[in-house]
Amino acid sequence: MSQTNIIPDFVMRRSFIELNGRARAQSLFDEGTWKELVGPFDRIESPWLPMQGIAPQSDDGCIVIKGKIGGSAAVAIAFEGAFQGGSVGEVSGAKMTAALDLATKDSESGRPTAAVLLLETGGVRLQEANLGLAAVAEVISSILALRQHAPVITIIAGTVGCFGGMSLAAGVSSYTIMTREARLGLNGPEVIEQESGIDEFDASDRALIWAIHGGEQRVGMGLADTLVEDDSEKIAAAVRSYIRAGVPIEHRSRQVKLYRDRIAALDTSQQIDPATLRHQWGNSTGGAR
């Protein structure tokens, strides 16, 4: 038996989840084509965190990298989930918005530039509440402007997941790539439990959380597009194929009637379980196409 048969694939593969935000973004680009914009040595830090006794980070947890993916111009915007839960503050939000707007400007002047969002984030940074909320609004309007010209691709790999305001950014993006380990939801499990009680949602029940927010369920329901393994090469290949595919004919977030009808058709007289929902919604008419 050869060595490749003895060693299973998951030992040989290069994990994406184990990379930090910067390395994740770098791993998507064609070799030698990328450079980081407003990097750590520019020291654009949050002015608000030190006022509240919290050490800031030199890139505010947001990494912007411009380069080529599969030969096409692209910009990647990554949130570092280990810093303040990947939260969106004034600086990180402004970096993301500016990068998206520059991509739109390039695309409008005949150089289509796709955006890849690597979202490991709990949403708005509570210490910068109003500025974070304003940033989410700006980010969403910038995505809507860019996605007419070039695809906006969201990657949610885990393990933080994508929640709060940034789940809306994932919702309006052209394509969403998830792993089995990733989670996507507007309200996180602990927020639901805190607001509606443990009867509504038990945030310590990991099986329940992944049955509802997990990548497999989200892709199964058609609310995300591809389920990939935690493998850098497979994730990069998925991004390249979506950049090649270009702007979808109809974005998921434009299919208002389809989703309204689906919600109207739900039988709420009894508890809907995740498998039923996946069965009802998991057909080819949903999702980006």
Add this chain to the structure above:
Amino acid sequence: MERIEFDYPEAKRRVTRKAHVGVVGSGDMEVLLEPSLGEGAHVFITTSVDGFRDAWKAVFDRFFSKFDGAVRIDINDAGATPGSVLLRLEQAVEVIEQ
């Protein structure tokens, strides 16, 4: 939150490269290491844990007993232990000297 500064005027060897390692996550920190603009080495620490100036001083005294580069070091710290601090510093040195 506390801001701490140290100077090591004996560290005079010229360096040319920069390094950025680590993340400001719980029990960890980030290090920015770059050539110093003036003479000697300068250390600027921002830490969210107050009252450990002496421990920081001990770690940097040990670090600069072996390392002699004229560098500026900026640290944003979220509660790294002295052992983690030294490992992050050595990692940054590895980046600029590889």
